[in-house]
Amino acid sequence: MGQPVIIQIENIYYPILAIVGLPANLLTIIILSRGKCGLSQCITRYLVAMAAADLMVLIFNVILYEINDAYFPYSFLNYTPICSLNLALLYASIDCSVWLTVAFTFDRFVAISYQTLRAKYCREKTAAVVIAVVCFISFFENIPLYFAYEPREIIDNIPWSCYLKTSCYTSAIWIAFLWLETILSPFAPFVLIVLLNALTIRHIVLANRVRSGLRGNNNGGNRNDPEMENRRKSIILLLAISSNFILLWFVNFIVFICVLFTDTQFMESNYNDSFTIAEKFGYMLICLSTCTNTFIYAVSQSKFREELKIVIKRPLADITNLIK
Numbered sequence: 001m002g003q004p005v006i007i008q009i010e011n012i013y014y015p016i017l018a019i020v021g022l023p024a025n026l027l028t029i030i031i032l033s034r035g036k037c038g039l040s041q042c043i044t045r046y047l048v049a050m051a052a053a054d055l056m057v058l059i060f061n062v063i064l065y066e067i068n069d070a071y072f073p074y075s076f077l078n079y080t081p082i083c084s085l086n087l088a089l090l091y092a093s094i095d096c097s098v099w100l101t102v103a104f105t106f107d108r109f110v111a112i113s114y115q116t117l118r119a120k121y122c123r124e125k126t127a128a129v130v131i132a133v134v135c136f137i138s139f140f141e142n143i144p145l146y147f148a149y150e151p152r153e154i155i156d157n158i159p160w161s162c163y164l165k166t167s168c169y170t171s172a173i174w175i176a177f178l179w180l181e182t183i184l185s186p187f188a189p190f191v192l193i194v195l196l197n198a199l200t201i202r203h204i205v206l207a208n209r210v211r212s213g214l215r216g217n218n219n220g221g222n223r224n225d226p227e228m229e230n231r232r233k234s235i236i237l238l239l240a241i242s243s244n245f246i247l248l249w250f251v252n253f254i255v256f257i258c259v260l261f262t263d264t265q266f267m268e269s270n271y272n273d274s275f276t277i278a279e280k281f282g283y284m285l286i287c288l289s290t291c292t293n294t295f296i297y298a299v300s301q302s303k304f305r306e307e308l309k310i311v312i313k314r315p316l317a318d319i320t321n322l323i324k
Helices: 005-033 041-071 080-113 115-121 124-141 143-147 172-219 226-261 274-288 293-300 302-323
Strands: 153-155 158-160
Touching: 005 041, 005 274, 005 293, 005 302, 041 080, 041 124, 041 274, 041 293, 080 115, 080 124, 080 143, 080 158, 080 172, 080 226, 124 143, 172 226, 226 274, 226 293, 293 302
Parallel strands: none
Antiparallel strands: 153 158
16 A cells, blocks of 8 residues: 555655755855845844754754655664654754744844844844854753653664654643643744734834825925835845745644644644644645745845855856866
């Protein structure tokens, strides 16, 4: 009997995602690190950190877990201690990626909405501290996950693969931990990003009305306002990244809500069940979110496009010279 359709789709989807996502995030890190995209050092720090976190998700999640499980089920990576470590790093990298997006959204909220606080908070040093704290907490809080798994099977006295321990569903401590993990990702980040974006948009609409009115009274309605243009570029970047996160995490968010408030369980093995298919589909969209920011920058930032062309042309020129 053949594999379920959703599994067949995953087996094609994840390799394609790795082929596209790895070079995309590496290019993003290289281009932004050059500092020639016209972005502040503060914004650049956040975007580089987000690309690095997305790269870790692709490595630990897509390559070392999904692709390895599909094509190399008995490689050394499926030895239970290594599998448990990879799963802990997998969830840590996802948390890191998610909360860096929240941190970036909050930074832009402060920069746009609170001019007096912007000079103190929206700085490169502050961004570096926030990034370090987010990464440390993300990895520290997922340490218990290493001990949450047991072997799925034992072959020649060797434990293989990982299976969530039954005690995780019955022990009060583990239940509390899993609830905390669920709240921290994706519930809280999803709500915070939606709220911060709503407040930011509200502030921009009100500020633009006031500014347009003042300029209209002063110079007969001349609309060439550099300050409003800068705000427009900033809000386009912010909303593009945030909207991408909201759209691609929405299915997973609904899945988590169903698990929290119904008797539904995660990771059911019935692949004909609509909830299991939705869970799998939502997880696929989460992985897709690690590849899309590069394309957002390329579409919304003209200087990023210029730098992208330069970075791509340089190795091609080197290859051409070698051939000659």
